[in-house]
Amino acid sequence: MQRLWSLIRNKYLLATLAFLVWMLFFDRNDFATQYSYQKQRANLETERSFYLKENAAIIKTINDIRSNPQEVQRIAREKYKMKKDNEDIYVVSKVAPKETP
Template identity: 50%
Template structure:
């Protein structure tokens, strides 16, 4: 018991505890802020990966469009629903069945 009391009277121990409490809860970069920053960084990393995949897909589409004219017509019809003057376009949307 006396060792515990002596420990709490030690100024170095008290300074260390005060510093740790300050850094964990009261500082600008406390634990909650670090958790929020980490979760935001993970979210941004996922968005980056998604947009890198989309960019690669768009580059592939662009390369294909520049090399083949038939592909350009197919792309315009499928993606932008373009049609010739004497054609009708029907868009079929399939709904999933709910059990």
């Protein structure tokens, strides 16, 4: 009991415990804040990789358009549903099956 009492009265131990409690819970950069920052960072890195892939795809499309006139026609037909004067276009889309209870 005496040893426990001397540990509790130790000013260095009390200062260390107070410092740890302060840093873990009350400081501006506590554990909860650091966790949310890491989560936000992971989300931003995921978005960054997505946008880098999209950017590469757009640059490839631009380069294809500049070098190949058939590519312009293909993109105009697929994306913008353009057609020649004597053509008919049929758009086929998949329909999700209905669920029966």
